Amino acid sequence: MPVLYEQDKHVSSAIMTGQERGVLRCQERTSLLHHWKLTKEQIELVDKAGFGWFRLIGSISLNNSLISALVERWRRETNTFHFPCGEMTITLDEVSLLLGLPIDGKPVVTSVKEREEDPSQVCQRLLGKMPQGELSGNRVTARWLKEGFAECPKGASKEEVEFHTRAYLIYLVGSTVFATTDPSKISVDYLMLFEDFEKAGEYAWGAAALAFLYRQIGNASQRSQSIIGGCLTLLQCWSYFHLNIDRPKRTTRQFPLALLWKGRQQSRSKNDLFKYRKALDDLDPSNVTWCPLEGDLDIVPESLKDNLLLGRSRTKLIAPKVVEWHLPDRCMKQFGLCQVIPGEVPHRKNEKTHDEDLLEDINTADEEWMRRRENIVESVGGNADETEYMQWFNSITVPKLHRDTSLEADIMNVQAAILQFDEVASTLALEDLHPEEREAVEEAVMCMSNALRVGDWYEAPTTNKRKRREEQPECSE
Numbered sequence: 001m002p003v004l005y006e007q008d009k010h011v012s013s014a015i016m017t018g019q020e021r022g023v024l025r026c027q028e029r030t031s032l033l034h035h036w037k038l039t040k041e042q043i044e045l046v047d048k049a050g051f052g053w054f055r056l057i058g059s060i061s062l063n064n065s066l067i068s069a070l071v072e073r074w075r076r077e078t079n080t081f082h083f084p085c086g087e088m089t090i091t092l093d094e095v096s097l098l099l100g101l102p103i104d105g106k107p108v109v110t111s112v113k114e115r116e117e118d119p120s121q122v123c124q125r126l127l128g129k130m131p132q133g134e135l136s137g138n139r140v141t142a143r144w145l146k147e148g149f150a151e152c153p154k155g156a157s158k159e160e161v162e163f164h165t166r167a168y169l170i171y172l173v174g175s176t177v178f179a180t181t182d183p184s185k186i187s188v189d190y191l192m193l194f195e196d197f198e199k200a201g202e203y204a205w206g207a208a209a210l211a212f213l214y215r216q217i218g219n220a221s222q223r224s225q226s227i228i229g230g231c232l233t234l235l236q237c238w239s240y241f242h243l244n245i246d247r248p249k250r251t252t253r254q255f256p257l258a259l260l261w262k263g264r265q266q267s268r269s270k271n272d273l274f275k276y277r278k279a280l281d282d283l284d285p286s287n288v289t290w291c292p293l294e295g296d297l298d299i300v301p302e303s304l305k306d307n308l309l310l311g312r313s314r315t316k317l318i319a320p321k322v323v324e325w326h327l328p329d330r331c332m333k334q335f336g337l338c339q340v341i342p343g344e345v346p347h348r349k350n351e352k353t354h355d356e357d358l359l360e361d362i363n364t365a366d367e368e369w370m371r372r373r374e375n376i377v378e379s380v381g382g383n384a385d386e387t388e389y390m391q392w393f394n395s396i397t398v399p400k401l402h403r404d405t406s407l408e409a410d411i412m413n414v415q416a417a418i419l420q421f422d423e424v425a426s427t428l429a430l431e432d433l434h435p436e437e438r439e440a441v442e443e444a445v446m447c448m449s450n451a452l453r454v455g456d457w458y459e460a461p462t463t464n465k466r467k468r469r470e471e472q473p474e475c476s477e
Contacts, residue, residue: 003077003078003345003397004075004077004396004397004398005347006077006222006348009223009224010222010223010398011071011222011225012072012398012401013223014223015072016398022068022226022273023068024068024227024228026062026067026232027179027181027182027227028062028176028183028229028231028232029142029176029183030057030059030175030176030233031059033058033059033172033175034058034059035146036151036171037150037151038055038152038165038168039152039156039161041152041158041161042165042168045161045162045165046169048201049169049194049197049200050101050102050200050202050203050205051169051172051205052100053100053101053255053256054099054100054101054172054205054256055172056100057099057100057256057259057262060236060237060258060261063246063272065271065272065273065275066236066239066272067228067235067236068273068276069273069276069280070235070239070276070280071217071220071221071228072221072401073280074217074218074220074221075397076214076218076219076221078327078330079214079218079324079325080327080330082397082399083283083288084281084282084284084399085284085285086331086339086386086389086393087393088333088334089330089331089334090214090235090238091311091312091326091328091334092206092311092313093309093310093311093312094311095206095207095209096206096304096307096308097257097293097296097304097308098234098237098241098256099206099209099231099256099258100255100256100301100304101205101206102204102206102304102307103204103206103207103210103307103310104204104207104310106203106204107203107204107207107318107362107365107366108204108205108207108320109320109362110189110192110320119135119138119139119140119188120135122188122191122192123135123188126191126194127163127166127167128159128163129163131144136185138189139185139186139187141186142171142174142183142184142185142186143184145167145170145186146171149171152164152165162197166191166194169194169200170190170191171186173190176231177212177213177230178208178212178230178320179229179230179232180229181227181228181229187320190320207317207318207326207369208317208318208319208320208322209230209231209234210234210326211317211322211323211324212230212320212322213234214317215230215319215324216228216229217235233258236261237257237258237260241257241289242288242289242292243283243287244287244288245279245287246272246276246279248261253299255299255300255301274402277402278402280402281401281402290333290334291336309373309376310373310376312328312377312378313326313328313372313373313375313377314326314328314329314377315369315371315372316364316365317365317369318362318365318369323361325346327345328377329343329377330342332377338379338386339386339389340388341389341392
């Protein structure tokens with residue numbers, strides 16, 4: 001069986017026949033995190049739960065075009081990017097470094113029994129109140145959480161502090177590490193993970209974040225998809241970490257390393273997708289920072305350094321209702337090691353939907369996860385020649401995607417982007433945004449308006465050209 005056995009479903013098969021889908025709509029929602037005002041007591045509980053470093057990141061402006069170009073190179077058969085210089089992926093150690101989330105510990109799962117508890121009763125027990133009309137199935141609206149819990153009242157009891165902290169934590173994970181394609185609603189199941197803050201701190205949140213992101217990128221890499229969820233801050237900062245493609249200047253030097261690119265980004269065009277696609281086609285090993293940690297190890301907390309070895313663990317990653325393979329043996333150059341032809345990857349099964357099937361998958365994955373330190377991939381030979389690997393790799397993959405686009409295709413993509421922007425912008429409340437974010441939205445609206453005028457001109461080029469000729473005075477001899 002070929003390695004890329006899902007090629008007919010992959011977005012690259014559409015791109016190569018001129019069927020552009022445009023830029024993905026990115027559904028990680030971090031722009032309102034600054035509305036949450038945490039007290040000292042709440043911060044201590046957040047630290048206990050394992051999110052002390054992660055909460056510092058906050059909102060980072062996403063480059064949707066860059067993310068879309070990266071997704072086009074992702075293969076869910078291997079959970080790796082397929083670049084001209086070989087395979088690369090986001091590894092566990094990089095999650096720890098970029099996000100500050102723990103990557104060792106218990107898998108992040110809720111039991112079937114816990115999920116059977118009535119969601120409104122779960123909210124009453126763990127948040128102190130029931131949502132009124134804000135609950136759909138087992139999902140509560142993010143708006144209800146923000147409006148009811150964003151600021152803990154002064155003199156609050158210990159129980160009230162815990163209620164407000166749990167609300168913050170499920171809002172945080174629901175809009176970032178477990179952001180779905182509908183981030184306006186957040187699963188009440190996550191509440192049970194934070195019932196005990198000490199026990200929550202024993203979970204491998206970083207492994208769960210990576211499993212969920214793998215699944216979201218994999219789904220978005222299919223030609224029929226136009227939306228992507230998951231922790232896209234991780235995906236974007238991983239690109240800046242490794243690839244010299246529109247990498248912004250570092251703004252600071254602190255941990256987590258995602259903060260290195262926290263500053264305001266340069267304005268971008270929707271059509272940057274074509275620019276990034278070509279840049280990835282032309283990606284040379286010299287433009288890849290294979291081992292980017294050099295120079296920053298001294299700012300990594302000692303408590304996290306011992307677990308960085310798990311970046312080379314061939315294991316299964318577990319998140320709520322998600323199991324994904326972590327395959328560092330396919331990208332050994334990221335560890336400064338020689339890359340050889342990797343072994344076969346287990347054939348991907350259809351995603352499970354029934355609780356019994358999910359439980360079976362999670363139990364099997366849990367056994368694999370328990371052996372994570374036994375399955376560390378080792379070097380196979382120093383400075384061995386990688387020519388054989390590259391010959392094999394070029395024979396099994398789709399190395400280049402960029403194709404010259406006509407003006408018509410560009411205009412169609414711009415008009416599609418305008419419609420997509422209008423749909424997203426209509427859901428925004430400008431008064432809730434940071435001044436910089438509000439400025440960016442207003443700037444984008446102006447750009448969209450200009451693009452519309454171009455689109456109107458293009459719809460009837462013959463008529464417009466004729467009109468311009470008729471308006472010009474005739475030349476006298």
